[in-house]
Amino acid sequence: MAPDKPLAFDPTVADRLFPFHLVLDRGLRVLHAAPVIGRLLPSLRLGSTLDEFFEAIRPQGLLAHIAPGELVDTLLILRSRHPPSLVLKGQIVPLASGGEMALLASPRVADADEMRQLGLTAADLALHDPVSETLVVLQAMRASLMDAELLAKRLRQARDEALLASKAKSQFLANMSHELRTPLNAIIGFTDMMVSEIHGRIPDRYAGYLKDVHTSGRHLLDLINDLLDLARIEADRFDLKPSRFAVVDLLGECVRVMTPQLRRKALKAELASPEPSLSIVADERAVKQIFLNLMSNAVKFSRPNGRIDVTVAREDDSGLRITVADGGEGIDPALIPTVFEPFRQGDSHVTRDKEGSGLGLHIASRLAQLHGGSIRMESVPGAGTTVALVLPSGSVIDGRAAGGEKFP
Secondary structure: OOOOOOEOOOHHHHHHHOOOEEEEOOOOEEEEEOHHHHHHOOOOOOOOEHHHOEEEEEOOEOHHHOOHHHHEOOEEEEEEOOOOOOEEEEEEEEEOOOOOEEEEEEEOOOOHHHHHHHOOOHHHHHOOOOHHHHHHHHHHHHHHHHHHHHHHHHHHHHHHHHHHHHHHHHHHHHHHHHHHHHHHHHHHHHHHHHHOOOOOOOOHHHHHHHHHHHHHHHHHHHHHHHHHHHHHHHOOOOOOOEEEEEHHHHHHHHHHHOHHHHHHOOOEEEEEOOOOOOEEEEEHHHHHHHHHHHHHHHHHHOOOOOEEEEEEEEOOOOOEEEEEEEOOOOOOHHHHHHHOOOOOOOOHHHHOOOOOOOOHHHHHHHHHHHOOOEEEEEEEOOOEEEEEEEEOHHHEEOOOOOOOEEOO
16 A cells, blocks of 8 residues: 555544554554454553564564654564564555554464464454455555546546537537628518519519528528527526516517417417516516517417417516416427427427427526526427416516616
């Protein structure tokens, strides 16, 4: 056992596992003696030096003249001065407590008669492994500790590399998203002008093509915006800008924005709140983004001529709950956790014909968490889904406030 790898040593455990042991200081003075040795050497006193009671057969010479460091990793054979028939064979190992050392030994006896002469019984040896086996165990423990240290070092290195890779990925997504959004906005803007025939009529066939380009451009821009938001959130660069606003007014505005999608499927949306003047403090744009995502999913998975109910109410703990409930296709409750994972869209047979990046609910959930809130979902296959944004009580303010008032 190398001296630079000390062991933790509990004397009470050592008394049970190593009946023939001594704890020594750097001057080879006895600090602790196992009960069996204390019985065999009644004159041994704590604080006495080892060579007062033992002479060294191996290594040869008085122990007092041998540096403690020379004894570590050295097999010792010691003969007791009184009685001289007691011979111990063992090894010294360093301990974690300061400069203390432990002598782990076993008696060298030839037969049962010699054991009786020394005053030893089978019980004195029953719990004791041979020193050689003990040292093998200790060496194995040391090797395990070294392997664990190496593994921990490798894990830390892998973690650091993963963090750097994640940061690089997020930075790449953010940069590419900015680069792609600029030309896409131009494409969408010019196709919108042509579809509107601002500068003159265009053939119907080309008008249809332009509508497809405009729709595809909008879809691609939405995907890029989702990727940009995800990159900013994962890079901890999504800074919330809290303001005080009337939540029902904001949701009413969002429902009006969704009117074209609602009309295409002949859906009705109802907004209800027991406290129409309820105000909250939050990032208005983030709350709007969360709600629009929940509404988009409700429209996407609702059957034609259906209904979507939006409810704003206080939680029991005075928090706020914004609920969006549809009577659409629903999903298996066992799949609900998967829809909040990035790039996942729940049940594949339900979503395979639905557009989307699979990022919406994940981003909405992360934005809610940044506010100290959460997104909760309940669903019954074939009967609809209810999704709720829950914000903590600290976000809720009684009464209406002027929109745009900023809070630090």
